[in-house]
Amino acid sequence: MEKSFLEWIVYIIQNYGLWFLKGAGTTLLISFFGTIIGFIIGLVFASIRTIKITHNNFKKILMKIINFLISCYVEVFRGTPMMVQAVIIYFGMQEFMGINFSPTVAGLIIVSINTGAYMIEVVRGGIESIDIGQLEASKSIGMNHWQSMIHIILPQTIKNILPATCNEFIINIKDTSVLNVISVTELFFVTKSIKGAIYRTYETFIVVALIYLILTLTITRIIRYIEKFMDSTDKFTPASSTMPIIFVKKTGEK
């Protein structure tokens, strides 16, 4: 007897649930760590970009070269599809450098580099949105560029760009599907295999769509919760104040 639509769905979940679970695990693993590594790439390179050399011509030229190289990196990885990057990097490394990564490791590297290119711009925007007075004040007490970045500027930047970073994570969950071209056994790749085994394209992809949706919605919720929690840690009540506290809304502050 021919199965109905719902029966197929149930059948797929019952028989291939574990496959999906493994695929989702790989997808989550690659997109989570890819986002974190990309985030770190963004912090480091954007911090390098904001170095200002006021004197010393040799260092000025050196900085120009470094900035140019960073721009190239950003433009190339933002201007080409990740699927193409995946093929070039994965097979390029095998052919020309004789490096044989497992597809999963290669996938992680590709997602990290790709996310990094986007995060550099996000972090730079974040740094630029911080009042210049913060950097000047840190310099005025003798901090060098990296001390200023690590202790003053980046903590404030990170707080501002957390939503954008989480967004990048969500995008990565969906975009890791292109890694099926290099046979990473992530969710999409698994789905194709299941489809090949049971010849039910429509039902299989409905199931995987639901799984992607559950992943992204759950993560969005978790992120919102974390954001709320972080905001609530800002409250302050002086235990023993001898002076009245005056809550002033941003007096003359930008």
Add this chain to the structure above:
Amino acid sequence: MRKNIITIKNLSKSFGNRRILKEINFDINEGDIACIIGPSGSGKSTLLRCINLLEYPDSGKIIYDGKNILTGEYNINKYRSKVGMVFQQFNLFNNLNVIQNCTIGPIKVLRQDPKEAYKTAMKYLTQVQMSSFAEAKPKQLSGGQKQRVAIARALSMNSRVLLFDEPTSALDPETVGEVLKTMKNLASSGLTMIIVTHEMAFAREVSNKIVFMDQGIILEEGHPDNILTNPKHERTKTFLSRFIINE
């Protein structure tokens, strides 16, 4: 004679092709309270920022403790830690609370022991009457409170000179007094200060030296009694006539 701390020689600075500072010469000795006055755009802030190297001068010398710090060999960050700055917009570190604002420099730059840094910071926060706010975040403070914390932050570095760029200009009129009072206390404690200000009565009271700047040069300088009551130049007179000095 009091010991010389900073000597500025022929210091010039341009932005684009506009010359903002033209061959400035300027001396600061230990214990000096110098007030820089002058019309808007005359280069007062730029001079102060050059002294702190937030702007890098185009030419000239800044001699600190007998050494020119503009040679490229001198450790600029070390120099900056000796010359503190208090900004018009306070610029407290927004991600840190009051006590952390005052200890981060001593711990990270001066490599002080955190306990020792905490003690020093608390001493100065008490001096500016902000110790009960040690755990507060900057955004929970009023303007005057922020500025007093900013002063404590600069003091915690044990700087030899403090630079103030219009420290009361961004404040509500009610809170100007508390900051000026704090600064007067500092002045009487013997700290060396360079203050850009429009508070003429305050300048007269605390300073031993008034510097009048106009269009990128120091037009005249001297004891407040001379400059404020008997200015030589017409432009100084015109400028001062806009202020009513209460005695």
